[in-house]
Amino acid sequence: MTAVKHGAAAGDAGRPERADWTIDQGWENYTAEEHAVWKTLFERQAKLLPGRACDEFVAGMRALPIGADQIPDFRRLSDVLMKHTGWQVVAVPGLVPDDVFFEHLANRRFPAGHFVRRADQLDYLEEPDVFHDVFGHVPMLMNPVIADYIQAYGVGGLRAQKLGMLEQLARVYWYTVEFGLVKQKDGLRIYGAGIVSSYTESIFSLDDASPNRIGFDLARVMRTRYRIDDFQESYFVLNHLDELLELANIDFDPVYAQVKGLPDYLPGDVLDTDRVLTRGTGHYSAAKRQPAPITL
Ligand code: HBI
Ligand code: FE
Numbered sequence: 001m002t003a004v005k006h007g008a009a010a011g012d013a014g015r016p017e018r019a020d021w022t023i024d025q026g027w028e029n030y031t032a033e034e035h036a037v038w039k040t041l042f043e044r045q046a047k048l049l050p051g052r053a054c055d056e057f058v059a060g061m062r063a064l065p066i067g068a069d070q071i072p073d074f075r076r077l078s079d080v081l082m083k084h085t086g087w088q089v090v091a092v093p094g095l096v097p098d099d100v101f102f103e104h105l106a107n108r109r110f111p112a113g114h115f116v117r118r119a120d121q122l123d124y125l126e127e128p129d130v131f132h133d134v135f136g137h138v139p140m141l142m143n144p145v146i147a148d149y150i151q152a153y154g155v156g157g158l159r160a161q162k163l164g165m166l167e168q169l170a171r172v173y174w175y176t177v178e179f180g181l182v183k184q185k186d187g188l189r190i191y192g193a194g195i196v197s198s199y200t201e202s203i204f205s206l207d208d209a210s211p212n213r214i215g216f217d218l219a220r221v222m223r224t225r226y227r228i229d230d231f232q233e234s235y236f237v238l239n240h241l242d243e244l245l246e247l248a249n250i251d252f253d254p255v256y257a258q259v260k261g262l263p264d265y266l267p268g269d270v271l272d273t274d275r276v277l278t279r280g281t282g283h284y285s286a287a288k289r290q291p292a293p294i295t296l
Contacts, residue, residue, distance in 0.1 A: 020103070022091060027073045046068065054241070056143040064080055077134070098161065105150055112130060126228055146244065152249070172247075180195075211232060212234040212268065223265050
């Protein structure tokens with residue numbers, strides 16, 4: 001079956017009437033099948049994540065009206081978020097243009113896809129749906145550090161576009177907000193929304209021998225390409241979520257100047273200067289690159 005594209009990925013057909021790309025969530029219009037897909041995804045993650053998701057994710061989830069039985073209503077999420085960190089959740093059809101995305105974040109509005117993936121796409125889709133956006137991102141927005149950090153990314157995104165450094169900034173978002181790991185008292189934990197909303201990557205990122213796990217370094221991450229179509233080959237690890245507070249407050253301009261014109265690193269590269277927590281075997285991505293060997 002051909003994948004139906006949503007939002008900006010659908011071309012002109014995906015552009016809504018409002019200039020900020022928001023739409024009504026249309027909560028009343030979700031079908032029983034759509035709520036059932038949510039429930040399947042929710043229950044799978046709820047069972048898997050204890051001991052894997054970071055403490056802040058668990059605390060945020062507990063305090064929000066997010067449960068197994070229904071796709072959450074963005075109005076009710078916004079009521080709670082607004083009281084805690086001043087954020088809101090607004091509905092969008094899917095991906096929105098970069099400048100629209102940044103403008104929302106800079107104003108503490110999180111654009112969440114309103115659609116839910118189909119039952120035959122439970123494990124992977126490239127577009128952000130309501131499960132990725134709400135289950136993955138919204139609990140972390142209850143945390144004041146993440147709340148400020150994501151807003152700073154919105155402000156910084158508009159600046160990076162002017163400087164021609166958007167690719168570099170987007171890598172920082174990718175390797176923190178989407179695919180970040182953090183050390184906590186009982187071991188490595190997930191805080192990235194792309195991981196925490198994925199059953200398979202929640203296991204792979206923490207337990208598999210294949211990926212590298214490397215201490216986070218801003219300039220290093222800015223130079224590191226990433227994969228959008230498969231598990232990451234490297235995860236970057238914070239010592240504490242408060243490291244993001246510093247990133248929310250510093251001026252990135254000198255760091256852009258430092259990395260400008262320098263070559264990119266590949267997703268699986270490990271450097272002599274890296275603080276390596278786990279040197280991955282790379283077997284997962286190597287197997288994908290080669291055709292399967294013929295065995296007799
Ligand atoms: N739109 N809805 C949505 N969600 C995203 O995460 C998103 C987006 N548009 C652009 C975008 N992300 C990124 O490519 C930027 O962070 C650079
Ligand atoms: Fe996301």
